[in-house]
Amino acid sequence: MGGRLRLGRKRVPVEDGDTIASAMYRAGIRTFSRSLKYHRRRGLYCGTGECPNCLVTVDGVPGVRSCVTPARDGMRVRREGGWPSVERDVLSVLDRLHALLPVGFYYKTFIRPRWIWAIADRAIRRSVGLGRLPAGPVGTGTSRHLHCDVLVVGGGDSGRAAAVSAAARGERTVLCDEGEVRDPPEGVEVLARHAAIGTYEGPMVSLASTEGLVEVHPERVVIATGATELHPVFPGNDLPGVMLGRAAAGLVRRGVKPGARAVVVVEHDEGFEHLEALRSAGVRIAAVVVPAFLESAVPDGLRTLVGAAVLRAEGKERVRFAVLRDAEGVTRGIGCDVFLLSTGRSPRDDLLRMSAQGEPIEGVGDAAAAASPRGVPATGCVCLCEDVSVADLERAWDEGYRSSELLKRYTTVTMGPCQGAMCGRHLAAFAAARGAATNAAGRTTARPLARPTPLEILAAPVHEVIDKRTSLHDLHVAAGARISWSGSWLRPFAYGDPEQEYRAVRERVSVMDVGTLGKFLVTGPDASALIDEAFPTRVDDLAPGHARYLLALDEAGYVFDDGLLCSLGAEGWYLTSTSGGADRMEAWLRDRADRRGFGAHVVDLTAERGAILVAGPLGRELLAELTDDPIDRETFPHMGVREVTVAGVPCGAIRAGFVGEVAFELHHPRSRGPELWRAIAEAGVPLGLVPHGLDALEVLRLEKGHPYVGQDTLPDDTPAKLGLEWAVHRGKRFAASRALERLGERMPERKLVGLEFDRGGAELRGVPLRVGALIVGRVTSAARSPVLDRSIGLGWIRREPEDPFPEELRADRVGARVVPTPFYDPAGDRLRG
C-alpha cells in the first residue's frame, strides 16, 4: 500500500498494515491528544479502540480511533484537544489550576452574577472537548433490517467457533465484528466493520458501520466481544509511554519499536506474550514486575522484581521513571520510556448487561468470564475519557454523592467514549470500599449506545416526515396553493389572498377540500347500541336522512373530538371526526364495542372517501347545474343527508354548518375527487367561485363561534366548560354519563367564551387575558372579521363560578370584553337557507 498521511504540516509515511496510530508512532509522535478537561498529554494507551487517548480527526470527521483504523494514503489527520496545538497547548495551565477547578466546579462557580455564566460557558466549551464538529452532516446513512436465526457479535476465536457450530446445525447465522474478521467462516454471513451499538427487546441488535445502520432481528444472540485489558490506576498512569500490553504488541506487529527501554508489569499469562513482543522488537527490558505465583514464568536473564507495587509513573512530556516499592519496602525509580502494564482482563459485557432479563442473549469466551481481580483505586486517573481522578471521586463522595450512579452523574466518570469499559469496575469498587450499600455500589446501568456513533448513522432509518394527502393534492399544487402541514396532512392554506377566498364564501360560492376528515361506517346488529353507548348525542330520535352534531367524550367526561353523526337507516351510521382525530375516534369505537361486547362492524372510510365542501349563498344554484337530484330547501334541509349524483359522481351529501352559509359536504369515492372538483370549479366560473383554504376557514368558523378541538379546547374541557351542554342527551346511560353526573349542575370555574377586542387580529392568539396584573385566561383564537369589521376571538376565562365574567379585560395592550357567540348571523338564517 504505502503512501503518506498529512498531519498538520508533517507528512507521515504509511506502510502496509499500518493503522493511523502506528504510522504516527513510527514517525515519532508520542502525544496523541490532550485530556478533556485539564489538557494533560495523552499517548497511545490501550491499542484496542477503547480509550480516548488516540482519537483524532480524519478528513474533517472527529472521533476516529486511530489505533484501530487502517491508514490510507492521503488522509488528513489532525490531533485534538490542544490550543493552539496539541504539542504546545496554552491551556495545559488548567492542569496546574486543578485545585481551583475541582470536579463539578461549573455547578458552583461562574454562576453569580448570572451574566458571568454566559461568558464562562463559552470559554469552557471552547477549551474542552474531543474535537470540532464538521460544519454540516457528513453524508447520510443507509438502513436495512436483517432476519436470521443466530447473530454472533465478535469475530475472535470464541465468536468464530460459535458461528461455525450454529451454521453446522443449520441455523441461518450472521457474524459481525467492529473490525475485520480473520478467516471468515463458510456458510456464515459475515459483516465486518459493523459495530454492535445496542441490544434491544425482540431481540434486536443494532449494527453501525460507516455506511449506515443494520437492525438485526435474530432468534438468539451470542456475545463474543472478548475483554479489554485492565486499566490500572496510579499517579501518572496517563503519561505518554505508559501503555497496556496489547498497545505495545500492536505496534510491534506493525514493525514499530515502542521505545528503547521498558519496565514491564505482568500479572497474568497474556502479559508474557507482550513481554516477548517487546524483546523481539529489540526493546531493552529494564525490569519485570510479577507477583510471586508468576515468578517462574519470567524468561531468564531479566531483572525481576517479585511482589513489587507500582507507586507512580514520573515524567513531564512522557514517562521517564517507573517508581516501584519492592517486596522489602524499598522504593526504586527505574528509568524507562515505555512503562508496560498487563495486569488482567475486563470483560466487554455492556451488550449483555443492557439486554432485558429473559432475552435469548448469551455471552461466550472472555466476554462472559470473570473479571481479573483489581484493588480499590487509591490515586491516579480513573476515567481517561472524562479526565476524572480518584481525588475527584473522593471529593464528590465527601459532598454527599454516595452511590456509583450519583458519582457518575456528578463527576461524569464512565460517560465518555469508552462508556465505562476501562473505568466502570473501578467506580463500583470505589463505592463499595467507601461503604455504599450493595445496590448502590454496583456497575452503573448499561444502555445503548455501546460505541460512539455519528448522528447521521443513527438517523439513517429516519426519512422525511410522513405526509397524508387527499386525491386533490396535485390540483391544489397546480392552482398555486400554499401547502403546509395541518397535523399529519398536507393541506392548502390559501390559493391567493385569504380574504378574497373568505369573501367568496360569504358573498358568492366557494369550494374546499375537506377529504382529510375522519369518516366511519358503523353497521351490524348492535350498531345503534354502540353509537348510543359511545357518545352523549341523542340517537334514538335521529331518523334516516338526518345528521346531528356529534360530541366525543372520554370516560372522564372530557371532550376529545367532535364531528357529525348521520343516520343511514338500515345501513347503519356514518360518522365524521376532525382530521387529526380519526385514529382516536376509531380506537374509541372499537374499544367500546370490545368492552361492551357489541356485535358491530366499524369500517374506516377516511381514505376511501374524499369530501368536497361547496359553501356560499350561490352554492345551491351551482350544484343545480351539476345534478338532477332535488336539492331545494324543502327536500334537502339544513342537517339533512342525501344521496346526490353531482357531475356524474355518486355522493353522500350532508348539509352542515361549520362556516355559517348554505353548504353541502359532498362525500365521494376518493378516485373521483379530481373530476368532481374540476366540474364544480368550471361550473363556478360564472358565479365567481374561488376555492378557499385553511386560512379563510379559520375566520369563517370563528365568526360562528365554533371551537376547534385542540386549539380552543383544553384536555380537561367538559361540555359545560365549552358551552356545549346542549349536545349532551340527559337521561341516557353512556360511557361518560357517570362522570357528567358527578360533575353535576356545578358551574365550571373555567369557561370558553366569545371575545371582542378593541383592535387587532390573529396575532392575539395565545395571549394571556388579564384583569389588572392578574392573569385570568388566555386567547385561543383571534381574527379580524372583514364582514363585521370587528376584532373577535375565543378564549377561556377562569373565575369563581358564582361571579359574572370580568368587565374589562386586557390581552397584552389591547382591551377585550366577553361577548355572546355566534358573532355572525346569530339566528342562523343564512345557514338554513
Next chain:
Amino acid sequence: MAELWSVHASEEACDLAMRAPEAGRVAPDEVMVRAPIAEDLRRAVHTVDPESLIREAGEGWAEVALDGSDARDVFARVSALRLPDGPGYVQGDVARVAARVFVGDEAIRVLVPAYWESHLRRRLHAEPGA
C-alpha cells in the same frame, strides 16, 4: 386499486372467507381479499354469519409492487417485518405506516391507505434497486 375486498364477519365466517385466493387475515373479524370472491363463497359466508359485510375496498387502498430479484432486499430497507419464505400475508409497519403485504411468487405487494401512497412511493424510490 381494482379487485380488493374487505370481509367483516364473525370469526367462523372469516375462517371460511380465508379460502378465497389471496386472502389475508387482518383480525379475528376481518379478512382482506386481493382478488374477486366467488359467488358461492360469498353465500357460504352469509350463511354462517347473516350479519356479515362484504364490500369493495379498492378506493381506500394504494398498492406498490416490488418485483425482481432484490424485492426482498428493498423491502428489508423499509420494514422490520419478517416476510414468509413463500406466498403469504403479513401486516404491520412498513415505512412507518400501517401496511398490508401480500407476498406472491412474482412480487411483494405493499398496500397502504390511499392517503399514504405518495409517501410510500417516495420512500421506496429513495432506495437503490427499487
Next chain:
Amino acid sequence: MVPCPSCGWRQSTEFAWGGELRPIEAADVESDFERVFLPENVAGAQAERWFHLLGCRRWITVTRDTTTNEVR
C-alpha cells in the same frame, strides 16, 4: 415487545398504550371517580390495554410487569 394475537409479537412502537385495564363501569358516582382517576398502579404485574395502531387496529389486553417491563 407486545404479543398481538392476530399479528404476533411486535415492537411496542406499533401500538398505542391504553392504560391499566379498569372495570367497564362502577356502581355509583364516587366509585366511578376512583375507577377513572385512581388506577391501582401496582409495582408488579398489571393488565393493560394496547391498540395495535400500525397492525390489525384492534384492542388487546396483555399483562405487563411494571417493575421488569416483561409482557405476557
